[in-house]
Amino acid sequence: MSQGFKINKQGDLIYFTVQNFTERGGVVHAFSSRHGGVSSPPFASLNLGFHTGDEPGAVKENRKRFCTALGIDAAEPVTAEQVHADRVQVVTASQAGAGALDLTGSLPAADAMITRDKVALMAFFADCVPLLIYDPRRKAVGVAHSGWQGTVLEVGRRTVEAMVREFGSNPADCLVGIGPSIGPCCYEVDEPVVEKVKASFPYWQDLVEEKAPGRWNLDLWAANRQSLIEAGVLAENISVSGMCTRCNQDMLFSYRGDKGVSGRLAAIIRLV
Template sequence: MSLYTIVEKEGIKYLIFEIFTNTGLVEHVFTTRIGGVSAGHFKSLNMAFHVGDDPAAVAENRRQACGALGAGLEDLVAGQQVHGTTIFRVSSGHRGRGSLSMEDAIPETDGLITMEKGLLLSSYYADCVPVMLLDPVRRAIGLAHAGWKGTVGRIAAKTVQSMSCYYGTDPGDCLAVVGPSIGPCCYEVDAPVLERVEEGFAGRPELVKQTAPGRWRLNLWLANRIALVEAGLREDNIVVTGLCTSCNQELFFSYRGQTGACGRMASLMMIK
């Protein structure tokens, strides 16, 4: 099975994942930086309003990405991501929240779930880990934004647990993608972060590798895989793309690689 395919459609490039496509149940993409109309540090498919880009350009970029899924911008739902572990259950009354500005996005939310058709869940990234979830039995979906804080707080597992609570999801049925994000090749952390990782993932020394005095490389991909498996997902139902955003800045925005001033990619997912 191919882990992912890079698609170019109407001038924009995005990734799709065979594990989801094969079900026929959802539309989904993970955008790249290729396409769109943004300029400067945000060139050119910046999907986020909060980074200082021209709001009209962001809205147009989002329209183009939504169009690739056969959706309208009015179908999109976004959260105000704060590197937390709060999960929000999205229903039809939330359609369009955060689609045209940050102000009306779902407050303080890093995870979104739904089982309603035609609602386009969205989440935004430039090194943090996108976790995309599909329960093909109950026909429910979830997105989680997992930076190091969210990863240590096990937002991936909490998203699965929320799907179980609200929709009756059996974690053993779930399919998951751990998408493009900063890899263990590039993600260096200090002692305070290491301490939090060791608290959250006790007995998992394979997650870190010391590179210099007081410096370690952290494997967020593996940490999120571990969290998903411990939440009840089957190993063979989890796809880790292995694409590092910092190593592939021609294709992706990278907060660390671009020293902070950059756009954001988006994970988008909708039940047909």
């Protein structure tokens, strides 16, 4: 875990926070771990995703425990259907509770959400990259879900751009946390994926390493970080957890590590 991140424990519950966010204040946020819930294997124990095959009642209880630990009303978070694209949803307090405690209430397809209302935004992950964004000056927050597809579409950059457009944010004021997700150590991809990386990023050679003919390792953390820097976010304002989901299956859920039957981690953020 990098210096910019902190590990927090409350009873059995373990979650991660970004030091930059905490120091600026005005926001509550967290990246969950797999610890502190009630689900049984392979979802043990803090599975926060309904669309997994887990017992819905257990997921509901897990979400309640996670939110309550953060001082957030479990009935409040706004969630959206995640489809590995780059659409950014502007959220208002009137949408509070969309999909908070059930799957069907989620907002339609949006892999990123932004708001300047006091309402929690929550998204789900198991290997894909979670991004939390906080603009302490304009008092706005965002969350983005960035797997390889979101990464090549630069969904994080689109989220910052939407904050600029909608809220008048200056990217140089924005703080970003890149949470636990599959690392360059474990994220092997094939030629078609690498072709898309090459097409999206002129600096693609910094992002991939060829391990064997046609087999590449992709660094999603570096890709998201560099893309945010291109959007005007300052390098020193981007904190990367450096925790690989697949290397740390005792602590985190990994879709690849669990061969597709896996719980989901959450990233949540709310202005206070």
